Amino acid sequence: MSIFDYFKRKPTKATAAIAKERLHIVMAHEHRVANGPDYLPALKRELMEVIAKYVHIQRKDIKVNLERHGDCEILELNIALPEDDEKTATAN
Amino acid sequence: MSRVIVVTSGKGGVGKTTTSASFAAGLANRGHRTVVIDFDIGLRNLDLLMGCERRVVYDFVNVINEEATLKQALIRDKNDNNLHILPASQTRDKDAFTEEKVGNVINELRDSFDYIVCDSPAGIEKGALMALFYADEALIVTNPEISSVRDSDRILGMLSAKSQRAIEGEEPIKEHLVVTRYSPARAETGEMLSLDDIQELLGIDLVGVIPESKAVLQASNSGVPVIRDEQSKSGQAYQDMVSRFLGEDIPMRFLDAEKKGFLKRIFGA
Numbered sequence: 469m470s471i472f473d474y475f476k477r478k479p480t481k482a483t484a485a486i487a488k489e490r491l492h493i494v495m496a497h498e499h500r501v502a503n504g505p506d507y508l509p510a511l512k513r514e515l516m517e518v519i520a521k522y523v524h525i526q527r528k529d530i531k532v533n534l535e536r537h538g539d540c541e542i543l544e545l546n547i548a549l550p551e552d553d554e555k556t557a558t559a560n
Numbered sequence: 561m562s563r564v565i566v567v568t569s570g571k572g573g574v575g576k577t578t579t580s581a582s583f584a585a586g587l588a589n590r591g592h593r594t595v596v597i598d599f600d601i602g603l604r605n606l607d608l609l610m611g612c613e614r615r616v617v618y619d620f621v622n623v624i625n626e627e628a629t630l631k632q633a634l635i636r637d638k639n640d641n642n643l644h645i646l647p648a649s650q651t652r653d654k655d656a657f658t659e660e661k662v663g664n665v666i667n668e669l670r671d672s673f674d675y676i677v678c679d680s681p682a683g684i685e686k687g688a689l690m691a692l693f694y695a696d697e698a699l700i701v702t703n704p705e706i707s708s709v710r711d712s713d714r715i716l717g718m719l720s721a722k723s724q725r726a727i728e729g730e731e732p733i734k735e736h737l738v739v740t741r742y743s744p745a746r747a748e749t750g751e752m753l754s755l756d757d758i759q760e761l762l763g764i765d766l767v768g769v770i771p772e773s774k775a776v777l778q779a780s781n782s783g784v785p786v787i788r789d790e791q792s793k794s795g796q797a798y799q800d801m802v803s804r805f806l807g808e809d810i811p812m813r814f815l816d817a818e819k820k821g822f823l824k825r826i827f828g829a
Contacts, residue, residue, distance in 0.1 A: 482750025487706045488757045495713050495761065502717050 570711030611783025768801025
């Protein structure tokens with residue numbers, strides 16, 4: 469760095485904190501997936517197929533989560549049903 | 561009792577082969593009979609960093625396929641009688657590796673060596689899984705960079721799920737963190753993940769920090785493991801790493817940013 473750089477130098481951004489935060493989140497998610505039972509992806513797919521017979525949904529509309537609280541495991545299913553007009557469209 | 565150590569990272573280009581070469585050379589230099597195996601089938605490179613590329617006759621796959629004996633394939637280091645290299649094959653033969661065949665070679669090596677260092681290829685495919693399968697200990701090479709940390713975390717998952725020790729329910733692989741290409745100045749200003757950040761994220765013990773240095777490229781250009789460059793910070797940092805691995809308790813060095821003098825600030829480096 470020379471004297472000329474002083475005039476054009478921009479402050480460097482402390483982006484390491486952002487990187488760390490993002491890693492915390494993504495790694496926690498990946499650990500859950502890795503530690504989850506093997507049947508989870510298949511369960512999700514089959515649920516999706518059953519529901520798709522009756523309502524028009526997309527893959528992103530169904531969320532399957534397995535959480536552990538001590539000895540207790542909670543399987544959480546969250547299915548976002550489409551708006552009314554879409555529903556009638558598939559019914560017809 | 562010999563130990564098998566895998567040098568792995570998940571991500572490519574972080575310094576696995578550089579670390580394997582220096583780690584093996586360091587162990588050998590302290591009197592331990594050491595062999596370093598290149599598991600990167602198809603992309604042989606360890607021979608270049610060890611400066612023995614023109615002496616390769618037979619390779620790891622030849623030994624596995626029983627086309628050559630171990631004795632024929634092992635290359636003895638020019639400078640150190642304790643150090644041997646088992647080079648990778650240049651032809652891509654995906655089916656060469658089976659757990660049984662690799663296990664046979666490792667078992668045979670156990671008879672003549674104290675340390676068997678396995679230089680893993682990048683990725684989480686067969687070659688990487690074979691390199692870690694028989695490991696007793698692991699060096700996890702990580703750069704202070706977001707994708708490298710994530711990939712190291714994935715590899716830690718592999719070690720605790722796919723290794724022989726994991727499958728047979730034995731004592732888990734002993735994991736050591738090696739941070740390479742570390743720049744204290746950039747960590748200080750918060751533009752690079754710090755050592756504390758990386759340790760907190762990965763949750764394993766730190767065995768070495770190798771500062772970013774020109775000496776690493778110069779050493780690989782010349783085919784000499786950088787640990788033999790005793791003048792360089794990287795060489796000294798690798799020496800320290802080997803000492804810590806062998807159980808010595810020595811403080812980490814080269815963690816503080818160099819203070820630039822007034823004149824250097826004005827006129828540049």
